[in-house]
Amino acid sequence: MTKLEHLKERLAVVSDLNGAASLLGWDQQTYMPPGGAAARAEQLATLGRLAHEALISDEIGELLEAASAESTGSSSDSDQSCLVRVVRRDYEKARKVPAALVAEIARATSLGMEVWVQARKDSNFVAFQPALRRILDLQRDLAHCLGFEESLYDALLDQYESGMKKSELVRIFSELKVGLVPLVQSISERLDRVDDGVLRKVYPEAAQWEFSLEAARRLGYDFQRGRQDKSVHPFTTSFSVNDVRITTRVDEQFLPTALFGTLHECGHALYEQGVSQNLERSPLASGASLGVHESQSRLWENLVGRSRGFWKFFLPRLKQAFPQNLQDVSLESFYRSINRVEPSLIRVEADEVTYNLHILLRFELESELIESRLALADLPEAWNSGMKALVGVVPHNDAEGVLQDVHWSNGLIGYFPTYSLGNLLSVQLFEKAQAAIPALTAQIENGDFASLLDWLRTNVHQHGRKFLPSQLIQLATGESLQAAPYLRYLTNKYSEIYV
Amino acid sequence: MTKLEHLKERLAVVSDLNGAASLLGWDQQTYMPPGGAAARAEQLATLGRLAHEALISDEIGELLEAASAESTGSSSDSDQSCLVRVVRRDYEKARKVPAALVAEIARATSLGMEVWVQARKDSNFVAFQPALRRILDLQRDLAHCLGFEESLYDALLDQYESGMKKSELVRIFSELKVGLVPLVQSISERLDRVDDGVLRKVYPEAAQWEFSLEAARRLGYDFQRGRQDKSVHPFTTSFSVNDVRITTRVDEQFLPTALFGTLHECGHALYEQGVSQNLERSPLASGASLGVHESQSRLWENLVGRSRGFWKFFLPRLKQAFPQNLQDVSLESFYRSINRVEPSLIRVEADEVTYNLHILLRFELESELIESRLALADLPEAWNSGMKALVGVVPHNDAEGVLQDVHWSNGLIGYFPTYSLGNLLSVQLFEKAQAAIPALTAQIENGDFASLLDWLRTNVHQHGRKFLPSQLIQLATGESLQAAPYLRYLTNKYSEIYV
Numbered sequence: 001m002t003k004l005e006h007l008k009e010r011l012a013v014v015s016d017l018n019g020a021a022s023l024l025g026w027d028q029q030t031y032m033p034p035g036g037a038a039a040r041a042e043q044l045a046t047l048g049r050l051a052h053e054a055l056i057s058d059e060i061g062e063l064l065e066a067a068s069a070e071s072t073g074s075s076s077d078s079d080q081s082c083l084v085r086v087v088r089r090d091y092e093k094a095r096k097v098p099a100a101l102v103a104e105i106a107r108a109t110s111l112g113m114e115v116w117v118q119a120r121k122d123s124n125f126v127a128f129q130p131a132l133r134r135i136l137d138l139q140r141d142l143a144h145c146l147g148f149e150e151s152l153y154d155a156l157l158d159q160y161e162s163g164m165k166k167s168e169l170v171r172i173f174s175e176l177k178v179g180l181v182p183l184v185q186s187i188s189e190r191l192d193r194v195d196d197g198v199l200r201k202v203y204p205e206a207a208q209w210e211f212s213l214e215a216a217r218r219l220g221y222d223f224q225r226g227r228q229d230k231s232v233h234p235f236t237t238s239f240s241v242n243d244v245r246i247t248t249r250v251d252e253q254f255l256p257t258a259l260f261g262t263l264h265e266c267g268h269a270l271y272e273q274g275v276s277q278n279l280e281r282s283p284l285a286s287g288a289s290l291g292v293h294e295s296q297s298r299l300w301e302n303l304v305g306r307s308r309g310f311w312k313f314f315l316p317r318l319k320q321a322f323p324q325n326l327q328d329v330s331l332e333s334f335y336r337s338i339n340r341v342e343p344s345l346i347r348v349e350a351d352e353v354t355y356n357l358h359i360l361l362r363f364e365l366e367s368e369l370i371e372s373r374l375a376l377a378d379l380p381e382a383w384n385s386g387m388k389a390l391v392g393v394v395p396h397n398d399a400e401g402v403l404q405d406v407h408w409s410n411g412l413i414g415y416f417p418t419y420s421l422g423n424l425l426s427v428q429l430f431e432k433a434q435a436a437i438p439a440l441t442a443q444i445e446n447g448d449f450a451s452l453l454d455w456l457r458t459n460v461h462q463h464g465r466k467f468l469p470s471q472l473i474q475l476a477t478g479e480s481l482q483a484a485p486y487l488r489y490l491t492n493k494y495s496e497i498y499v
Numbered sequence: 500m501t502k503l504e505h506l507k508e509r510l511a512v513v514s515d516l517n518g519a520a521s522l523l524g525w526d527q528q529t530y531m532p533p534g535g536a537a538a539r540a541e542q543l544a545t546l547g548r549l550a551h552e553a554l555i556s557d558e559i560g561e562l563l564e565a566a567s568a569e570s571t572g573s574s575s576d577s578d579q580s581c582l583v584r585v586v587r588r589d590y591e592k593a594r595k596v597p598a599a600l601v602a603e604i605a606r607a608t609s610l611g612m613e614v615w616v617q618a619r620k621d622s623n624f625v626a627f628q629p630a631l632r633r634i635l636d637l638q639r640d641l642a643h644c645l646g647f648e649e650s651l652y653d654a655l656l657d658q659y660e661s662g663m664k665k666s667e668l669v670r671i672f673s674e675l676k677v678g679l680v681p682l683v684q685s686i687s688e689r690l691d692r693v694d695d696g697v698l699r700k701v702y703p704e705a706a707q708w709e710f711s712l713e714a715a716r717r718l719g720y721d722f723q724r725g726r727q728d729k730s731v732h733p734f735t736t737s738f739s740v741n742d743v744r745i746t747t748r749v750d751e752q753f754l755p756t757a758l759f760g761t762l763h764e765c766g767h768a769l770y771e772q773g774v775s776q777n778l779e780r781s782p783l784a785s786g787a788s789l790g791v792h793e794s795q796s797r798l799w800e801n802l803v804g805r806s807r808g809f810w811k812f813f814l815p816r817l818k819q820a821f822p823q824n825l826q827d828v829s830l831e832s833f834y835r836s837i838n839r840v841e842p843s844l845i846r847v848e849a850d851e852v853t854y855n856l857h858i859l860l861r862f863e864l865e866s867e868l869i870e871s872r873l874a875l876a877d878l879p880e881a882w883n884s885g886m887k888a889l890v891g892v893v894p895h896n897d898a899e900g901v902l903q904d905v906h907w908s909n910g911l912i913g914y915f916p917t918y919s920l921g922n923l924l925s926v927q928l929f930e931k932a933q934a935a936i937p938a939l940t941a942q943i944e945n946g947d948f949a950s951l952l953d954w955l956r957t958n959v960h961q962h963g964r965k966f967l968p969s970q971l972i973q974l975a976t977g978e979s980l981q982a983a984p985y986l987r988y989l990t991n992k993y994s995e996i997y998v
Contacts, residue, residue: 012545023522032742039739039742042515224532240535280538
């Protein structure tokens, strides 16, 4: 057995443990009875610890050295060169963090989550403040362990978006802000142009469920290698390239929840299902980063799912499912209703145009917090004035303001920006696919997504985690990540709707 | 930290790994898409190997010694004395089996299962013979590793029924046979006394499902700490004392399948849910043996579920669920129909009276096979003549004869007898409960099972795996395992039905 094969065998054990842990997580959010929670937490902690120990073992370090020597001469984008490179990065990062700090972070975030739930319920930021302070302190410790060159924030960001820097975010997000703020202001003066009442009738759950399954099937989601279940918060998870599951939730009073929820998760799942089988049971059998992952979910949800062409095909089918609600609705009116813009307080309910402004605010605030340039006590006020300046609305209380998201209570600093990176990238990729497939618009109008999926598989999915996000984006689009295409897309689309 | 606490911590890791593996197994049989199978097998193998390695580590050996010294003086039935005793037994057994043999058995049974599936489909025992030969050879090797005093068979039997011996089985089963064969012959002359046509109407799945949930709830199954799902083969599994799940299957053309399937699995689940919380996350948090487990499933399925009193309460409810099928059915006629006896070929479809004869046959044959007193080539003929002598019917082919059960292909030798041990014990326990609860019959007629469950919890469930089956039986009933009560129960019940 070569050293590389030996290394792969060891990594397969890590992969098995992580896959098992993911199934435990899936079950926790779908079918687990309430009584199972305590034991589940212990089981997840044990699997996580064993996977971590297996990864940071001295043996892996030695095998990495030896396998690296073996693979000298093989092309730098071969599976094996990439494996050694990526695992070495994971390994070195994991070795830098003392077990005691990992445990301390787990404790503080577990407590933080609990305190946050209650604080949000009471709309009382002050009650959450001490827990958040502790979490931020530990994240700073973590950043120092991981190390950074330019900015402390970079160390945390790198966990979710490998190789990305805060300075790069500042550059991209500034351009985005300059374009978005006036666009939103202009639309805000014409909000009455679009009415979405048709989406707010009663849509029975069973028919919504069937329609979402049919849409996922049409997109190319393979139900032999996946399934859809219900959960409170929709998510995608995978235990293997050949077992990638999605969840959604259904709101009988609001059609888009399940519909676009499924399209979004389906985008994530198509990515995971499209990773090369050669990477199965290795640390490369996943997406390149959270940002690249989000580009896939947003591409299918928004670029495809909120397009005229998509509904040219699907609206007649939707009418069959809900004849009473939809019989008199024209394609044009339906298209406008699902693209309604409304500056609002809650990120997860935001439309395409305002969504990224919510992210810009979080990025600004969390980088100031972690770099101690903003006092915790001033956070709610900074949030509210930021919302006013960016989106044009002001929260009435902390629950619909600074306490709305779970992320910070969970210790996730540097995570929010990946949502916007994904939005930007989704447009860059879609434009390249359009250029490569002249008939794409016509295909989508016929419910045929095979060429698009094929293009994404070839240019993005199959590579899994082989490349850094920036490398993958360069490979797939021939350019770096940019705000301009996204701004152009939004401006074109929405100035037509909000004339 | 004491050595005992340290030991418990190590064992908790084993328990977490086994719990995780059980969830993976549950998912495999309930929701896993077909594509997930290959990765799932790897994940299960990894978890199994890690759990095994964690158990047989030298450290556990040393901690066992030290903890044993610490617990000198504490009562022999204390949780900690039992823990040390049971884990030492598990540990010593596990250390006796070389990893290479474990791997070889896994390979041979995996292949054996595959070959068996095809051989059964083709009804061709000869095709299965080489695989079965290999499996039996390995089981003999295993028995020699484990060690035995009287009989090689004892070593294998002990894996499923700790402390039980073949000589004891021979004694009990001989008595059982002497009583059963004439009883079956006598009933066989009066088969037309009972008609079960009423159970073979069309019973829609959804209503069957609801009724089975309602029955489980009434029995005392806690849905906050469990749930019921569908699977091809019904089973019970647990990942914690507080997460014990059952499955069932529904046959729209045969009411008893789901109904008694749920009662049976519910019996297993009540046992697991009743284990003391003090034993959670330890190797004692399970049933004492397969036989004791089966006593619980059979007690609820047969002693309770096929009694007049049970249906005095439930038949009116069943009529509400299926008014068209059942409106004219009397309690007496329904009682007779669910207790219909028919000598038949397939074990899993057998009634209470003939069931144990199927087991006696398997016990005789597998003990002769493993002791090389029966040639493999002669097995089908031995099976068929045994069926004729015991049950009075003869298979037309191997598929409905010697190839019907999965057990041998899976390497399970010494497993079958536990089904009968469970049947015998169910009556002994039920008689003791009746003696202890004078109002029991009246309670059951009112759908009140609380006293019965409470008695079982106190006398059986709470102890988990603390005691050997023989000790537990002595504790709960004041006597050893016996055939006479079971024979008396069958004779009384069925001579009344088949007058």
